[in-house]
Amino acid sequence: METSTSSPSTAPVAVVTGAARGIGLAVTNWFLAQGHRVALLDIDNATLAAAEAGLANDAHVLALNCDVSDPDQVQAAIDKVVARFGRIDALVNNAGVAAFKPIGEHTFKDWRTVMATNLDGAFLCSQACVPVMLKTGGGAIVNIASISGLRASTLRAAYGTSKAALIHLTKQQAAELGTVGIRANAVAPGPVETEMAKLVHTPAIRADYHDAIPLGRYGTMEEIAAVTGFLCSPAASYVNGQVIAVDGGFEASGVGIPTLRKDAAQA
Known part of the structure; x- marks a missing residue:
């Protein structure tokens, strides 16, 4: 992996979507700390501008307003990345929305x-990014899925289904693109301390999660970013087609955690 001493002209390039806040911004900071140049794509132009100003790294940062669901906007944004940086080594598909409603x-x-x-x-x-990656020998894609794509939960019919489909898309990408030097993996975060979580997770929901997660807490954005960055790095050069749940053990657990904690406290 390139270090922070890499010059702007030779440093690897990462594209991060939904990069203006939350996990996307944490991933951006991880890449910058490793010496990467980073293109931040986000639909929220005001928040994106604020993030760019906060990063204060014009040589390594390119902020682009982009609706990732629009093919023309995506291609235009990636064309600008290539024009500015000349290559793409990593893509983190983090942009996401949710609708929390009964089915x-x-x-x-x-x-x-x-x-x-x-x-x-x-x-x-x-x-849009794959043809650019191929010109320099390959790269890595990390799709930010969700624990909701691995196990069902209430009020997440559309969100959970979209993330389950994203996990399968990851496997399709790994099977096909791995043959030409592009690895694809997915990260499935459990509950994470983001601004969205603070808005939609009531005290009762937080208590429910605490009861179901062996580590007994929400994850941090930096913990998600660290795993995402690892999967994009040469340290993960033989990791392809995998789904890494970064969830404190939530997906692996069944019932009984509160009772187990109570028994341990009384022992």
């Missing part, structure tokens, strides 16, 4: 909005 209250518009960003966006960005 019967999901409208078709809700469904299509979620699918268009979470699934179509990853497909379109990958299609």
